[in-house]
Each structure stands twice: as structure tokens, then as C-alpha cells.
Amino acid sequence: MMIYNKLLKVQDKKYQEFQAKLVPNIDSNTIIGVRTPDMRNIAKEIFGTKEAEEFLNELPHKYYEENLIHTFLIAMIKDYDECVKEFDRFLPYADCWPVTDQSSPKSFKKNHDKLIKDTKRWINSNHTYTARFGLRILMNEFLD
Numbered sequence: 464m465m466i467y468n469k470l471l472k473v474q475d476k477k478y479q480e481f482q483a484k485l486v487p488n489i490d491s492n493t494i495i496g497v498r499t500p501d502m503r504n505i506a507k508e509i510f511g512t513k514e515a516e517e518f519l520n521e522l523p524h525k526y527y528e529e530n531l532i533h534t535f536l537i538a539m540i541k542d543y544d545e546c547v548k549e550f551d552r553f554l555p556y557a558d559c560w561p562v563t564d565q566s567s568p569k570s571f572k573k574n575h576d577k578l579i580k581d582t583k584r585w586i587n588s589n590h591t592y593t594a595r596f597g598l599r600i601l602m603n604e605f606l607d
Contacts, residue, residue, distance in 0.1 A: 466505065466509070466514070466518055466529060466532060467526065467529070469505050469508075470495050470497050470502075470505070470526070470528050470529070470532075471495065473497050473498070473501040473505075474495050474496050474497060475496045475497065475498060476496055477496070478496045478497070478498055479491075479494050479495060479496025480496070482494050482496060482527070485561070486527070486559040486560070486561060488558070488559055489527060489558055489559050493525060493526050493527050494526070494527045494528070495526055495527070495528050497528045499531070499565065502528055502531050502532050502535060503535055505532055506532050506535035506536050506539065507539075509536075510536055510539045515536055518532075518533070518536070519533065519536060519537070519549065522552070522553065522556050523556045524556070527559070527561075527562070530556065530557065530558070530562045531561065531562055531565060533553055534550075534553065534557075534562060534563075534565065534566040535565075535566060537549040537550055537553060537566065537568065538566040538567060538568040538569070539568075539569075540568070540570065541569070541570055542570065543570040543571070543573070543574040543577060543578075544577075546568050546570045546571070547577075547581050550596070554585070554588075554590065554592065554593040554596055555590055555593065557590075557592035557593065557596065558592065559592070560592070560595060562592065563592045563593075563595045563596040563599060564595070564599055567603060571600065571604055572604065575604060575605070578600070578604060579605070581597075582597050582600050582601050582604070582605075583597070584597070585597025585600065586598055586601065
């Protein structure tokens with residue numbers, strides 16, 4: 464089943480209205496209205512499948528929630544270098560703060576020596592949300 468159809472099954476119209484107010488810089492018509500735990504469940508359900516592989520290669524996405532699922536899927540990648548490669552490929556399409564703020568890859572915790580270099584690179588990006596992602600990673604991984 465396509466991810467879009469999975470999202471529609473757990474859509475909450477009132478939540479869509481709420482989310483639209485939190486991220487006014489994106490078109491509210493691109494927000495389906497799906498709560499984060501439901502999106503995380505979808506990502507867990509499809510991780511490692513052909514569907515997930517195809518989805519990760521379909522950029523850009525149309526919907527806000529698709530972008531969030533994309534980051535959740537990347538965060539589940541256990542290999543540090545592959546995880547960073549996928550973030551590098553995705554981040555230019557990030558268009559709002561929740562997309563960059565809700566992902567915490569476990570592979571980052573074990574690779575701080577490499578991560579600090581990548582974090583600095585992201586922070587120095589001219590793309591607002593790539594820089595924001597780098598700052599959030601810096602705060603999450605390197606501040607007590």
C-alpha cells in the first residue's frame with residue numbers, strides 16, 4: 464500500500480488544522496493531519512522493505528507527513544555513513560522546522576568523531592533547514 468494511503472487511514476482533520484498553524488510557511492493543503500506516533504508506526508512497519516526503498520528515492524515529496532516519514536526512515540539506518548548520505552540527499556528538500564527537528568538517528572550516538580565534521584558541514588549550509596538540522600544535532604549529541 465502506498466504511504467499516502469496509509470497516512471489517509473490515520474488522518475485527523477482537527478490535527479491538520481492545528482499543524483497548519485504551527486508551520487505557516489508551508490501550504491496547508493500539503494498537510495494531511497497525522498500525529499507523530501502514527502507516522503513513526505508507518506515508518507517502522509515499512510522500514511527495510513521495497514516500499515521504503517522506493518519511497519526514499521521519490522524526492523521531492525508532496526506532503527508534509529511524507530517528509531517526516533522520510534526522516535524517520537533515514538534515522539533507522541544503522542550504518543552511519545549510509546545514514547549521513549541519505550540525510551545529505553534529503554535535507555535540500557526539507558521545508559519546515561518539524562521535518563528537521565524530529566529525527567534522532569541512533570547511528571549518530573556511536574560516531575561522534577565523524578558526526579562533528581558532518582554537523583559543522585550542515586550548520587554551514589546556505590539552506591535554512593539543513594543548517595537548522597545541524598544545529599539540532601549539535602545540541603542533541605554534544606551538549607549535556
